[in-house]
Amino acid sequence: MSNKDMGVIAKSDNELKLYYHPDNRIAKQSIAVAEATKAEKVLINLAEVKLTETQWGEISRLLDKQPSELINTDHPYIQKTLSEQPVLDENQALKILVHDPQVLRHPIAMRGKKVIEVEGINDIMKLQEMDSKDAKLP
Incomplete structure (x- = not known):
């Protein structure tokens, strides 16, 4: 399989991006939780898609971390x-x-300007709040 080079990271409030490597122990659960969201999903398997140093740098900056911390x-x-x-x-x-x-x-999840490291499967739910903020309570 050829490694595809991706461009600069686009951000959309309607889109949930999940960057993961299939060998990661919580990748499968993270994908399942992402699949359950209402947002459009973009699953980025890092075993198949090669990010650039610029993209990794951008992700680390969005997370407010040094690349080594990832x-x-x-x-x-x-x-x-x-x-x-x-x-x-x-x-x-x-x-x-x-x-x-x-x-x-x-794994790293991104929705709009919110970016998080997925340490537990419930972390993706933090990005879900955006789906319910406009909901009117009875």
């Missing part, structure tokens, strides 16, 4: 290829995310 430093790949306590600068971290997205710590 990496699971306990991942066997990191432990084997770097060290047990790797210290990654921004450029190293971005290159690792581009070439080895399986080390992504958590």
Whole structure:
């Protein structure tokens, strides 16, 4: 399968984007929760779609984190290829995310300007509030 390069990240309030790697333990549950939302879903399988360093940089900025904070430093790949306590600068971290997205710590969900790391399956529900804000209570 060829890696497709994506352009700059577009943001839409009607669209729920989920960036995930299928090897991540909560990826399947995150996808199931995303599928249950009313929003249009864009599921981005990082094993098939290659994000650029610019896109990873944008995602980390939107999360208000350093790129290295998105990496699971306990991942066997990191432990084997770097060290047990790797210290990654921004450029190293971005290159690792581009070439080895399986080390992504958590799936990342985006809706409009809201971006979160999905540490638990209920985290995606935080982005759901946007569906109900206009609902009139009886």
